[in-house]
Amino acid sequence: MPCNPFIVIAEDDRATCYMAAATLEKAGFKASCCQDGSEALKIIKEKHVDLVLTDFKMPEMDGLELLKTARGLGFKVPFIIMTAYGCVDITFKALEYGASAFLTKPIEPDVIVTKTKKILCPGKSPQNFNCSKNEIRYDFAGVNMIGAGREMKRVYKYITKAAASEANVLITGESGTGKELTAKAIHCNGKRKNGPFIAVNCSVFSKGTLESELFGHVKGAFTDAVNDRRGRFEMADQGTLFIDEIGDIPIDTQVKLLRVFQEKQFERVGGEESIFSNFRLIAATNKNLKERIESGKFREDLYYRINVIHIHTPPLRERMTDTPDLLKHFLEIYNGIYHKNIKTLSVEALKILHQCQWRGNIRQLENVIESAVAMCEMDMIDVEHLPPEILDTESILTYSDISPSASLPEAVAEFEKQMILQALKTHNGIKTHAAKALGIGERGLTYKMGKYGIAPRR
Numbered sequence: 001m002p003c004n005p006f007i008v009i010a011e012d013d014r015a016t017c018y019m020a021a022a023t024l025e026k027a028g029f030k031a032s033c034c035q036d037g038s039e040a041l042k043i044i045k046e047k048h049v050d051l052v053l054t055d056f057k058m059p060e061m062d063g064l065e066l067l068k069t070a071r072g073l074g075f076k077v078p079f080i081i082m083t084a085y086g087c088v089d090i091t092f093k094a095l096e097y098g099a100s101a102f103l104t105k106p107i108e109p110d111v112i113v114t115k116t117k118k119i120l121c122p123g124k125s126p127q128n129f130n131c132s133k134n135e136i137r138y139d140f141a142g143v144n145m146i147g148a149g150r151e152m153k154r155v156y157k158y159i160t161k162a163a164a165s166e167a168n169v170l171i172t173g174e175s176g177t178g179k180e181l182t183a184k185a186i187h188c189n190g191k192r193k194n195g196p197f198i199a200v201n202c203s204v205f206s207k208g209t210l211e212s213e214l215f216g217h218v219k220g221a222f223t224d225a226v227n228d229r230r231g232r233f234e235m236a237d238q239g240t241l242f243i244d245e246i247g248d249i250p251i252d253t254q255v256k257l258l259r260v261f262q263e264k265q266f267e268r269v270g271g272e273e274s275i276f277s278n279f280r281l282i283a284a285t286n287k288n289l290k291e292r293i294e295s296g297k298f299r300e301d302l303y304y305r306i307n308v309i310h311i312h313t314p315p316l317r318e319r320m321t322d323t324p325d326l327l328k329h330f331l332e333i334y335n336g337i338y339h340k341n342i343k344t345l346s347v348e349a350l351k352i353l354h355q356c357q358w359r360g361n362i363r364q365l366e367n368v369i370e371s372a373v374a375m376c377e378m379d380m381i382d383v384e385h386l387p388p389e390i391l392d393t394e395s396i397l398t399y400s401d402i403s404p405s406a407s408l409p410e411a412v413a414e415f416e417k418q419m420i421l422q423a424l425k426t427h428n429g430i431k432t433h434a435a436k437a438l439g440i441g442e443r444g445l446t447y448k449m450g451k452y453g454i455a456p457r458r
Contacts, residue, residue, distance in 0.1 A: 005050035005120055006030045010040035010066060011082070012058045015337055020053060022336025023109040024116065037061030037069075044075055051100075051120060053080045053112070067097050078119050082107060108181070109333055110144040140185035145178070146329050147322035150444060151314040155182065158311045163189035168261070170306050171284040173313030176363030179284040180244060182313055187240040192280050195239030200232045203245040211253060212269050221270025233266055236279035246306065247287030247298060254299045261305050281306065316358040316365060318439040323353075324412050326362065330369040338373050345372075345381045352383060354415050356390055417452040420445065424454070 007029050011017035014035075021031040034040040038061045040052060052070070054063035061069070067079050078100040100119050103111060140159060145152070162169050163186045171179045180199065187197045200213055208222070216231030232241060249257070260266045265276050283306045292298035316323075327345065335342055345353070349372075358364055368390055369381075376385040383391070419438065427433035435445040448454075 006032070006048065007051045007053060007116065008032050008034060008040050008043050008049050010034045010037055010052065010054035010058065010063065012036060012055065016055075018339070019109060019333060019337040020107075020112055022339075023112055023333075026336065027113045027117070029116065037063060037066035040066055041069060044070055044077060045073075049075075049077050051078050051080065051116060053082065053116070055082045064097070067099060071098055080112075080115060080119070108144055109336075140189050143181060143185040143188050145181060145185060146325050147319055148325075149319045149321045150441075151319045152322060155311060155313060158309070159185045159189070162186045162309045162311065165309065166191065166280055167308040168280075168306050169282045169309045169311060171282065171311045171313060172289075173284075173286065174315045174359075174361055175286050176361035177313035177315055178362060179286075179313050180242065182311060183240070183242045183282045183284065186282060187242075187280075190240070190280070192239050196236060197240050197242065198232050198236040198279075199242040199244060201244040203248040207250045207253060210249065211256070215256075215266050215269050216271075217269035218271040221268070225270065228268070231266075231268065233260060233277050233279065234275060237277040239279060241279045241281055243281070243283045245285055245287075246283040247285035247289055247292055251297060251299065254302050258299070258302055258305060261302075315439075316361045320354070320416070320439075321412075323365075326365060327369065330366050331373065334370045334373040337370075340373055340376065341379060342373055342376055342381060343379050346383065348383045349381050349386060350412070350415065352386060352390060354419070413452075416448070417454070420448055420452065420454060 007024055009017050009020050009024075009031055011020065011033070012035050014033075017033045017035075021033050024031045032043060034043065036058045037054065040054065041061065043049065044052065052066070054066055056063040063079075063081050067081070070077065070079075079098070081099045081102040082105060083102055101115055103115060140156075140163075145156070159182060169183070169186060171182050173179050183199075184197060187193060202210060205213055212221075212225075212229070212231065214231050214233055216229050216234055217225050219225055219228050256266075261281060264278060265274050267274055289298050289303050289307075293300050293303060331342055331344075334340070353365075353368070360367070368387060371387045372381045372385040376382070420434070423434040423437045424431070427437065431442050431445055431449075435442045438445065440448075
């Protein structure tokens with residue numbers, strides 16, 4: 001890898017651009033931000049550039065045009081194209097023009113570093129490129145997952161087993177628990193890691209549009225079908241197809257999926273030609289599919305077809321021991337984006353966060369930390385910096401005072417102890433009931449009681 005490689009980032013979204021630049025600079029690169037392809041091309045012409053990280057959709061000159069123009073001028077600088085879901089078919093064209101890789105938004109910062117180092121320094125293991133030695137995180141070939149609690153270790157175990165298999169996988173869990181990240185970890189560590197990872201969210205499409213997205217369509221199949229179009233099944237050939245929110249697929253469309261999942265054959269909407277695609281299926285849902293089967297909204301035969309390996313991603317309230325690492329992770333990201341140097345949260349702010357039910361899970365926590373970092377002008381986030389919806393909590397827990405000088409892990413440990421004491425008091429010392437209220441197992445509660453010196457009495 002070149003000494004202090006110079007990377008040009010072309011991205012019209014300033015927050016994304018600055019996040020990528022801060023992440024790369026922390027990893028030892030030099031980075032320059034541009035708002036469009038024209039500005040990036042000017043830098044490519046004037047300076048030695050080691051890599052270009054560009055968004056596909058930008059004003060004036062988009063990422064694909066930038067790539068084509070640079071190649072036409074004889075510049076062989078490697079390109080990484082960033083795309084949204086709706087641009088997956090375009091990224092294949094980008095790869096045809098010589099792009100080295102593409103990343104699907106939203107993008108984890110560590111993935112950018114791993115992909116960049118893999119291109120500029122081939123042959124080195126991506127697992128060597130963790131950004132923080134202090135955070136507890138697991139790196140599945142560049143897909144970074146944070147947390148070392150019992151619940152997450154179970155997820156890591158199943159990811160490893162699923163990656164070694166070609167079986168269909170069903171990932172269940174509430175919104176914001178990392179189902180797509182889990183799917184990417186399986187893909188990136190499996191036999192199809194060099195193939196495409198194609199994702200589609202079924203909840204955002206109407207029935208007709210969804211079938212076109214999945215199966216593709218031929219010209220003239222419907223009013224807006226002015227050209228032939230490949231569907232996600234076809235795009236995922238030799239790779240992985242991730243169908244998110246599969247529980248929202250209409251019942252009559254589910255019938256058509258059975259044949260595809262079994263035979264890997266289908267026809268485009270309005271077409272007659274049978275197309276074969278060798279894809280690996282990973283599905284996800286935040287719905288209870290067994291309840292939907294009972295109500296007639298989901299086919300039982302489809303359920304058993306997709307549910308060969310089952311992975312459940314736990315909600316944040318069941319893995320609160322991972323909170324310190326998650327907080328440090330998000331502080332690191334948004335300190336870089338907003339050019340801040342916030343080190344921790346006040347005890348009062350931390351208390352508010354522990355009172356929250358986190359219905360949006362890790363995605364909601366990340367949003368709260370981004371908002372707080374944006375509002376905070378000090379080196380510590382206080383209650384006044386938290387968004388209003390977090391402060392509108394109905395259940396206010398009364399915990400004992402904690403030293404203002406306590407570190408974040410120390411404060412979290414003290415609050416965990418107080419939560420256990422509160423639960424035991426509420427349930428008259430019955431550990432089975434207290435553990436259920438806390439969202440942990442009874443053995444886990446017994447361990448924590450011993451850890452904090454809590455006597456096992458009523």
